[in-house]
Amino acid sequence: MPDGTPHSVIDKDGLDALISVLTGHGRTVIGPTVRDGAIVLAEVCGGDELPYGWGVELEAGHYRLKRREDGAAFAHSAGPQSWKTFLHPQRVREWSAERRADGELVMAEDDTPPPSYAFLGVRPCDLRAIAVQDRVLTGGPYADRAYRGRREGAFLVAVECTEPGATCFCVSMGTGPAVDDGYDLALTEVIDDQGHRFLVRVGSAEGEAVLAELPCRFADAATETAARERVAEAVGRMGRTMPPVDLQVLMRETLQAERWNDVAARCLTCGNCTMVCPTCFCTTAEEVTDLTGDHAERWRRWESCFDLEFTHLQGGPVRASSRSRYRQWCTHKLGTWYDQFGSSGCVGCGRCIVWCPVGIDIVEEAHALNDERAAASEQAAS
16 A cells, blocks of 8 residues: 555454454454463454453563553564464375275365465564565465465454564564564554554555454554654664674574584474474475275475484485584574575564573574684684
């Protein structure tokens, strides 16, 4: 939509109406909700299911819910899931085969219609992650049709970040805390002495049509100013900051750094970082049969580059050590992703830091590699 489109304001009732309208359009609304001691992404049927009054306490290897006094709905950082759980699910059936009574083998590609999703509460970092996966899975000659079907039908309601967590570093990666494009509607939550409300920006024709069905009003100057200020304040409250260097070059120039041995001594190669990462996309295929052997299916499931089988060839795994596997993940995410897809594979959400069971911090590792490179350069110059 053009930049001159007037902004609107909705209150909590308007947010509840948004969920009702999207549901009425036949969409499954997925949003944040409190469940199992975390803020997770799940189907929501009403505004009362949103995590009003809940925030999170984050650190390396640490996640806790905490109560907030202001009743905010979106003042929490990224949880254990990302939107790839729905756009690029953990398991997808690709085809099935049936042996008929006459012995003929009939194969059928899975053609299950894609769901019609509406994602409510997409953070700027996750919005960028969706754009990254779009390039990976719908670009080039081998596009993923299943992903494309789910993605093309998705309605995105982004929420600007006003409360970064201790492990967030989206500013370093240029992915937040403000929302730029790629959304249908964008919200900025404002809570002050004038009440609890949401500034709404329109990003598509469909977004404009949905907004027209909501109880809203034109944005007043005070709300516009408050929304801008809260996002600007979030820029200075990032919990982490990447070293201010070209990370692609850093990764390329530190392949033999001693620091890789240090992180390998701590890494469990569990693959948690790849599972929670919103851009990791690797999969493998497995075939299953019933007990009769007359029915078989092929399923695609997530795979991790930390798995020994990930690069197993006839002579064994290509990356047999934890050092080589962590280095592969980190250098691909921050470096060689540019060579493949023209951008970084990291959006600064911090999930890999939080959900690492031993608290390995990708930002800390980048700083350590940069320090080691600088020390080596000083030594060579002396």
